[in-house]
Amino acid sequence: MTKQDVINQVSEKTGLDSLTSRSIIESFFEVVTDALIEGNPIYIRTFGSFILKQRASKVGRNISQNTAVTIAAHVVPSFKPSLDFTNQVRAQGMAVEKKKVKL
Template sequence: MNKLELISTLKERANLTKNEAAEVIKIFFDSLSDSFIKGERIEIRGFCSFHIKKYKSYTGRNPKTSQKVIIPPKRLPFFKCGKELKERVDY
């Protein structure tokens, strides 16, 4: 399922216009992104949780030239599946 399919499903089930459904999805994803930027943990009970994992800087290697390269520190979001979702998928 992609974003457009999600908007169509919301439109049909909630009896919204396409623009209203698109705005709801935009608000949802913008809220998630804002929380990630702040470094907050996101939990949707029964479905999933996200947390930000921080990586320190380290020395890597360019595979083409074998030169050493400094990899800057970074933060990445991680998804953890909820118990109810696991049970629904693995029925």
């Protein structure tokens, strides 16, 4: 599903035109991005949380040059679904498609 698909479905469910729905969706993304940049998590009851996770520094490998590379500590955005949301998805019992393996 793409962002345009989400916009179309929001338009259908709310009865709003596509431009208004697009504006709402884009504004939501901006609010989430701005809040996380400022270090503020967003908690949406029955849906989930947009949070920042701290990653520790570690040693990685540059395979092409066969050297060790130090990766500095950094922060990454993350989404943690709520228990209600997780249970709703699990209750659907949707089969997961298996990817074809090329031999």
